Amino acid sequence: MQLDEIVAAVRAAHESHSPLRLRAAGSKDFYGGLLAGEVLDLSGHWGIVAYEPTELYVTAKCGTPLSEIEAELAEEGQMLAFEPPHFAGATLGGAIAAGLSGPRRQQAGAVRDFVLGIKLVDGTGQVLDFGGQVMKNVAGYDVSRFIAGSLGTLGVIAEATLKVLPRPVAETTLEFACDEAEAVRRLNEWGGQPLPVSASFWFEGRLWLRLSGAEAAVAAACRKLGGKVSPGAAAWWQAVREQTHAAYAGPTLWRLALPSTTPPLALDGLRAIEWGGGLRWYVTEAEPAVVRAAATAAGGHAVLYRAPESLRCLEGAFAPLSPALLALHRRLKKAFDPRGILNPGRLYAEF
Amino acid sequence: MNPPEPSFATDRAKLLRRLQLILPAHCLLSAEEDLRPYECDGLTAYRELPLAVCLPETEGQVIDVLRNCHQMGVPVVARGAGTGLSGGAMPHAEGVVLSLARFNKILRVDRAARLAVVQPGVRNLAVSEAAAPFGLYYAPDPSSQIACTLGGNVAENSGGVHCLKYGLTVHNVLRLRVVSIEGEVFEIGGEGPDAPGYDLLALLIGSEGMLGVVTEVTVKLVPKPELAQVVMASFADVAQAGDAVAAIIAAGIILAGLEMMDKAATAAVEPFVKAGYDLKAAAILLCESDGTPEEVAEEIARVTAVLTEAGAGEVRVSRTEAERLRFWAGRKAAFPAVGRITPDYYCMDGTIPRKRLAEMLSAIAEMEHKYGLRCANVFHAGDGNLHPLIMYDAAKPGEWRWAEAFGAEILELSVALGGSITGEHGVGIEKINQMCVQFSTPELDAFRRVKAAFDENGLLNPGKAVPSLHRCAEYGRMHVHQGDLKFPELERF
Numbered sequence: 001m002q003l004d005e006i007v008a009a010v011r012a013a014h015e016s017h018s019p020l021r022l023r024a025a026g027s028k029d030f031y032g033g034l035l036a037g038e039v040l041d042l043s044g045h046w047g048i049v050a051y052e053p054t055e056l057y058v059t060a061k062c063g064t065p066l067s068e069i070e071a072e073l074a075e076e077g078q079m080l081a082f083e084p085p086h087f088a089g090a091t092l093g094g095a096i097a098a099g100l101s102g103p104r105r106q107q108a109g110a111v112r113d114f115v116l117g118i119k120l121v122d123g124t125g126q127v128l129d130f131g132g133q134v135m136k137n138v139a140g141y142d143v144s145r146f147i148a149g150s151l152g153t154l155g156v157i158a159e160a161t162l163k164v165l166p167r168p169v170a171e172t173t174l175e176f177a178c179d180e181a182e183a184v185r186r187l188n189e190w191g192g193q194p195l196p197v198s199a200s201f202w203f204e205g206r207l208w209l210r211l212s213g214a215e216a217a218v219a220a221a222c223r224k225l226g227g228k229v230s231p232g233a234a235a236w237w238q239a240v241r242e243q244t245h246a247a248y249a250g251p252t253l254w255r256l257a258l259p260s261t262t263p264p265l266a267l268d269g270l271r272a273i274e275w276g277g278g279l280r281w282y283v284t285e286a287e288p289a290v291v292r293a294a295a296t297a298a299g300g301h302a303v304l305y306r307a308p309e310s311l312r313c314l315e316g317a318f319a320p321l322s323p324a325l326l327a328l329h330r331r332l333k334k335a336f337d338p339r340g341i342l343n344p345g346r347l348y349a350e351f
Numbered sequence: 352m353n354p355p356e357p358s359f360a361t362d363r364a365k366l367l368r369r370l371q372l373i374l375p376a377h378c379l380l381s382a383e384e385d386l387r388p389y390e391c392d393g394l395t396a397y398r399e400l401p402l403a404v405c406l407p408e409t410e411g412q413v414i415d416v417l418r419n420c421h422q423m424g425v426p427v428v429a430r431g432a433g434t435g436l437s438g439g440a441m442p443h444a445e446g447v448v449l450s451l452a453r454f455n456k457i458l459r460v461d462r463a464a465r466l467a468v469v470q471p472g473v474r475n476l477a478v479s480e481a482a483a484p485f486g487l488y489y490a491p492d493p494s495s496q497i498a499c500t501l502g503g504n505v506a507e508n509s510g511g512v513h514c515l516k517y518g519l520t521v522h523n524v525l526r527l528r529v530v531s532i533e534g535e536v537f538e539i540g541g542e543g544p545d546a547p548g549y550d551l552l553a554l555l556i557g558s559e560g561m562l563g564v565v566t567e568v569t570v571k572l573v574p575k576p577e578l579a580q581v582v583m584a585s586f587a588d589v590a591q592a593g594d595a596v597a598a599i600i601a602a603g604i605i606l607a608g609l610e611m612m613d614k615a616a617t618a619a620v621e622p623f624v625k626a627g628y629d630l631k632a633a634a635i636l637l638c639e640s641d642g643t644p645e646e647v648a649e650e651i652a653r654v655t656a657v658l659t660e661a662g663a664g665e666v667r668v669s670r671t672e673a674e675r676l677r678f679w680a681g682r683k684a685a686f687p688a689v690g691r692i693t694p695d696y697y698c699m700d701g702t703i704p705r706k707r708l709a710e711m712l713s714a715i716a717e718m719e720h721k722y723g724l725r726c727a728n729v730f731h732a733g734d735g736n737l738h739p740l741i742m743y744d745a746a747k748p749g750e751w752r753w754a755e756a757f758g759a760e761i762l763e764l765s766v767a768l769g770g771s772i773t774g775e776h777g778v779g780i781e782k783i784n785q786m787c788v789q790f791s792t793p794e795l796d797a798f799r800r801v802k803a804a805f806d807e808n809g810l811l812n813p814g815k816a817v818p819s820l821h822r823c824a825e826y827g828r829m830h831v832h833q834g835d836l837k838f839p840e841l842e843r844f
């Protein structure tokens with residue numbers, strides 16, 4: 001599939017005012033608002049365009065599977081440090097559009113922190129190049145990072161350049177027994193110290209801490225922290241990243257993004273804590289308004305992450321925006337997709 | 352989609368009457384001698400007197416000023432410390448300057464959550480100073496950090512010598528409070544991760560005061576590393592030094608700082624600073640490692656091996672904190688040192704892919720012959736940000752023209768080599784024409800539509816950062832005149 005074909009499809013949809021649903025592997029069909037529009041299958045726009053290990057970037061077309069990119073990076077001892085989940089065959093474009101990061105986010109940063117450049121086909125079929133392949137570039141608004149997490153509502157990410165990083169030389173996982181409150185306290189305490197913590201996960205009274213970095217740094221941190229070394233950790237973190245771990249199972253899964261120091265919420269159904277306390281997963285049938293209010297009161301927000309369609313058609317995925325912010329979102333949507341044909345309703349029902 | 356550049360004609364008397372109603376007398380300047388200090392930022396070549404300067408003390412006053420300017424169609428230029436190097440805070444002749452200088456309070460330093468909430472007029476270094484008792488600091492460290500403000504840092508997406516490892520402003524800001532030109536308040540981002548909706552932080556950071564006025568900034572604080580050490584390596588050939596940079600990265604090492612200076616730069620610096628640089632070397636590299644003592648020892652050993660393998664002549668590791676600071680002192684004094692050996696110099700701010708460094712440097716060497724001017728090069732080698740310092744004498748007829756043409760060729764080449772016209776100083780008024788080289792019409796149109804989504808009538812900082820179509824004609828430049836430097840006490844990177 002060539003760029004021309006994407007452009008032609010978007011142009012035609014723009015002209016006929018017909019909604020398009022951007023899709024490649026469909027690994028995140030469950031995420032965001034309900035799906036609408038005719039599928040524009042992007043999985044055929046595929047391939048690594050450029051990979052330069054010493055320049056720390058990789059450029060690939062949107063339909064390229066993450067697994068292919070990561071295999072290529074691994075040969076040079078590098079990685080996508082934000083550890084995006086693959087689910088079933090996730091592609092580069094979808095990973096950026098969804099903006100989901102994995103366990104290493106607490107140390108390395110989110111998807112958007114690694115976006116250096118994007119080739120975007122906007123809602124009129126124009127091809128726009130933002131950013132580039134260099135690390136520092138402050139010319140113009142930073143549209144490439146802005147596109148990350150926009151769930152395909154602003155344009156087709158036809159190609160993207162990501163910053164890559166070397167894999168850590170050493171990695172060890174420690175395990176501790178503690179309750180929720182104690183886990184939150186410890187995670188924040190460790191976060192304030194120069195320790196090479198690259199991931200954390202609390203589940204059913206146990207806390208796992210992954211340390212990554214130089215051999216000596218990891219060894220020193222292990223001595224300092226105590227705990228017990230957890231064997232087979234790589235596969236286990238993989239299950240957290242891919243959400244195949246039991247913690248994520250359940251009919252209605254809520255993802256609460258909170259200030260990391262938030263004490264235990266008065267909300268039943270906590271399953272897991274990640275990202276140093278900043279991310280908490282709940283499986284609950286509580287009223288959505290109750291869940292959202294608990295997150296908001298703590299200074300965070302709740303995402304209805306995975307839920308039966310019967311609930312998803314009543315309740316949007318993301319926390320409602322203030323009227324002023326909603327109006328701004330609409331204007332920005334219009335700036336890139338004046339006829340509202342790209343993934344309508346996927347982010348918010350209003351646009 | 353491309354409205355012509357708006358022109359403004361403000362009724363000054365009416366504007367002042369309105370401003371007097373909303374601001375106490377000590378918060379409003381309108382006499383010419385009071386306006387003078389605001390006529391330019393750190394790029395003194397471009398000057399303009401505003402109609403008035405507002406120095407609000409509360410967010411309510413900011414809202415009132417913006418609302419009134421919006422109603423009257425008056426341009427507003429926000430201002431922090433005025434250390435910008437691209438004319439971003441240069442006033443508009445028909446507008447007001449909205450100085451955030453009095454928003455200088457640190458509202459909260461949260462040790463447990465590792466964040467600080469500050470007003471936009473707080474100086475960059477003050478944040479790290481306030482966090483220091485907790486063993487924390489704010490990572491982005493522009494060399495103007497004793498003077499520049501968080502509001503300015505946000506507007507420019509400022510960097511520092513440690514951005515390769517610790518990121519730019521955009522990687523270290525969690526939340527912003529922003530007032531729109533219509534006087535509406537937005538909170539964007541948040542203390543928790545991944546705020547709902549579009550990533551407006553990404554748009555606002557680096558938007559050069561064009562989209563909104565920032566009234567509160569929440570930043571991430573990070574634990575201070577236990578130790579830092581510097582390796583200094585000399586190379587007989589600049590291409591070899593460039594290859595060594597690539598080899599370090601290929602070895603999987605992300606240093607806290609990775610800087611290069613060429614022979615012209617070390618020759619200018621050494622008599623001035625006595626950093627102990629190898630003056631015979633064609634280029635030197637400064638490589639900083641930080642972390643736990645174990646980590647630093649391991650990294651220093653690995654870097655030293657890579658440098659030696661890459662053909663470094665002399666390799667020296669700082670043994671004490673004093674020696675580490677001395678190694679850096681030369682690099683930090685590079686601009687003023689060059690200023691001592693030439694009547695004038697002209698500083699560029701392009702970014703290129705690291706692998707094109709040798710190519711760029713040999714092209715610059717050829718340009719030195721072509722234009723008959725010398726050039727010293729200092730380089731944030733780790734992230735490809737080059738600051739060539741073109742030496743000339745403004746008193747000699749025509750020499751500035753040559754320097755200008757020389758600089759233009761470097762910037763043109765930065766874009767041609769796959770880089771950018773600006774790595775950290777911003778577009779402002781200075782590089783507005785060069786935006787037309789880096790971007791084509793569809794992208795510039797998209798920028799204009801983004802601007803209109805925030806500020807339909809184009810009242811916030813008009814004429815900056817994004818050129819109108821008919822502006823796309825020639826290049827702009829930054830001229831640093833020796834006697835003309837604002838903030839001469841600051842280090843120049």
Ligand SMILES: Cc1cc2nc3c(=O)[nH]c(=O)nc-3n(C[C@H](O)[C@H](O)[C@H](O)COP(=O)(O)OP(=O)(O)OC[C@H]3O[C@@H](n4cnc5c(N)ncnc54)[C@H](O)[C@@H]3O)c2cc1C
Pocket residue numbers: 392393428429430431432433434435436438439440451471492493494495498499500501502503504505506507508509510511512559560561563564565566775776812837838841842843844
């Ligand atoms: C000696 C020297 C060294 C420097 N070194 C570096 C360096 O190492 N790295 C680097 O990146 N830069 C460097 N700079 C450039 C400059 O210091 C930075 O761009 C800095 O962030 C500007 O901050 P300021 O407070 O002075 O902003 P100003 O110059 O006052 O304003 C800069 C821009 O920000 C806008 N602005 C200011 N406050 C607000 C607000 N509250 N809301 C919205 N917009 C606002 C203004 O309109 C303007 O467009 C250096 C400058 C000097 C003079």
